[in-house]
Amino acid sequence: MRQRMTSSAASPSARLWIPALLCLGALVPAILIPTFGFLISLGFMAAVLALYRPSRAATLALVWKSRAKSMLLGILVGGALAVAIAELVRPLVESLLGKGVDTGALAAVAGNWPVFLVTLVIALASAAAEELLYRGFVIGWGAKIFGRGAVPLLVLISAAAFGASHSYGPSGAVVTGLIGLALGVMYQLCGRRLLPCVAAHMTFNLIGSVALFLG
Numbered sequence: 001m002r003q004r005m006t007s008s009a010a011s012p013s014a015r016l017w018i019p020a021l022l023c024l025g026a027l028v029p030a031i032l033i034p035t036f037g038f039l040i041s042l043g044f045m046a047a048v049l050a051l052y053r054p055s056r057a058a059t060l061a062l063v064w065k066s067r068a069k070s071m072l073l074g075i076l077v078g079g080a081l082a083v084a085i086a087e088l089v090r091p092l093v094e095s096l097l098g099k100g101v102d103t104g105a106l107a108a109v110a111g112n113w114p115v116f117l118v119t120l121v122i123a124l125a126s127a128a129a130e131e132l133l134y135r136g137f138v139i140g141w142g143a144k145i146f147g148r149g150a151v152p153l154l155v156l157i158s159a160a161a162f163g164a165s166h167s168y169g170p171s172g173a174v175v176t177g178l179i180g181l182a183l184g185v186m187y188q189l190c191g192r193r194l195l196p197c198v199a200a201h202m203t204f205n206l207i208g209s210v211a212l213f214l215g
Contacts, residue, residue, distance in 0.1 A: 054144075074200040074203065082203070094171050103172075127202040
């Protein structure tokens with residue numbers, strides 16, 4: 001009888017690898033295939049959310065304090081992050097690595113209204129989708145799977161995957177990874193609520209898209 005109880009009590013831990021594999025496995029396509037692999041990761045995450053109910057609550061927790069405060073905080077952080085990256089972080093990383101951030105693929109945005117508008121829509125939509133995957137799914141749900149003590153490691157894993165999934169060259173990967181790190185810390189400080197990070201990421205992408213348009 002005692003042996004059965006011990007075996008039964010241990011079974012949830014034995015099954016931990018299943019949600020862990022689902023949670024972290026979603027990052028693999030995005031890491032292995034920069035840019036386009038994210039769409040595969042997004043589809044994988046959507047399937048897990050649809051079919052595996054325990055993943056939903058933590059991933060989709062949105063509001064910090066109130067919607068207005070969540071949005072306001074996100075806009076302020078996103079604007080400050082855009083300035084910090086442009087004026088301090090990017091020049092420092094480029095100087096240390098001896099290579100610039102490769103934004104050649106986005107050169108067509110400059111002065112081109114149709115391309116700018118399409119790019120802006122993609123940038124804003126991808127900001128929300130990326131926060132859902134990298135912060136909500138990996139950190140939010142991951143904290144439920146692995147426990148609060150694993151959150152710092154999950155933040156680092158999420159940031160590294162976020163950087164690796166963008167094809168802007170080595171300097172771009174580092175800069176993007178640092179952006180992901182900042183958003184991951186913000187997500188944790190906001191009680192693992194997603195809306196402030198979505199607003200911050202959208203604001204950052206909006207400013208970046210406008211800067212590209214202005215050349």
